[in-house]
Amino acid sequence: MSGEKVRANAVAGAQPPGIRDMIASLVSQPSISSASPEWDHSNESVVQTLAHWLEPMGFAVEILPVPGMPGKYNLIATLGSGSGGLVLSGHTDTVPYDDKRWQSDPFKLTDRDDRWYGLGTCDMKGFFALAIEAAKAFTGTPLKQPLIILATADEESSMNGARALAESGRPKARYAVIGEPTGLKPVRMHKGIMMERLVFDGQSGHSSDPSLGRNAMEGMHAAIGELLTLRGEWQNRYQNPNFDVQVPTLNLGCIHGGDNPNRICANCELHFDLRPLPGMQMDELRQAILDRIQPLARERNLGMRFEPLFDGVPPFETSPDAALVKVCERLTGHSAQSVAFATEAPWLQKLGMETLVMGPGHIDQAHQPDEYLDLSQVKPAVDILSRLIQHFCVDDASAAELKS
DSSP states (O other), rough: OOEEOOOOOOOTTTOOOOHHHHHHHTSOOOOOSSSSTTTTTOHHHHHHHHHHHEEEEEEGGEEETTTHHHHHHOEEESSSSOSEEEEEEOOOOOOOOOGGGGOTTTTTTTEEEEEEETTTTTTHHHHHHHHHHHHHHTTTTTOOOOOOEESSSHHHHTTHHHHHHHTTOOOOOOOEEEOOOOOOOEEOOOOOEEEEEEEEEEOOOOOOGGGGBBBBHHHHHHHHHHHHHHHHHHHOOOOTTSSOOOOEEEEEEEEEEEEEBBOOOOOEEEEEEEEOOOOOOHHHHHHHHHHHHHHHHTTTTTEEEEEEESSBOOOOOTTTHHHHHHHHHHSSSOEEEEEOOSSSSHHHHHHHHHHOOOSSSEEEEEEEEEEEEEEEGHHHHHHHHHHHHHIIIIIITTOOOOOO
């Protein structure tokens, strides 16, 4: 990829293709992110395509390699200047797919039943096309504050694209909308995700004499009891009525140990999932688990390893009184709500932005065969994004009333 920063050489105001053609182009370019190398793709072509559309519109485009991740890039495209402004953010990657369960080619946009089918149509390549369509009307308009279109890498696997941006301190803006599929309803909070590995190492021996070994599976049995006790304590302490599942959850996902009924189990490994509520700190939760489990390992003379399967996603919450929340509630006619899935919002919030999740499509269509974007969502999405740009970038958002 040539250079990290490019400015448009074409005349500002040149227009990219229409919405359908943009989505078709983005869908046709595989950009799967996965922890499995056989599935993982670069997102370079998607980022370059976005740059190709945005530069002639007058956006200053920066393409930033994600450190330690060859072939993975973030894009920051900025129209105008100033210390405030609005970020419209999305991720460029998709999940893997099972082509045997698709009725049409996942990489070809297909029109059927007043829907656009294709991998990433709602989660969430379609959002970029709608954001660019909304931005078209403002390419010749003096902006009081900048409009930033942000495209990230690897949201579906590591979240390292957003993590890298937060560590670099960019982009800087006052407000951010992440266009994940929420049915165009504003979302101001979600739970976090922690996926953890616990391993006990003991000593094998003949099952007829327990003194010949140290049973890692028995140690894990005791550890599971402590984890379930902790879960109950956390659920008694933390509740949030804004969520359908109002308490933090801990799921015992998979366990592996031992090799034969007549051998003392020398190794046992547990993977579990923890979904903390806003206000719960991931480092404190991990320390609480250690405080309960380490004594069990010592008592049984077991080696112990406890580590995250990935770095995790913190819980997210924006105040119900935040300006962005109020504006989006007025625009959509819906009160801001919570969702069960996690997003890149914690990292944009870490950059100092009021952050909200809102985009076309529904999470029920994401990560599914025959993923689609309902055409009834397209025009309302463009209208809402246009009015957000008007409010936060053209008008004085700190004083002007939202225009009817």
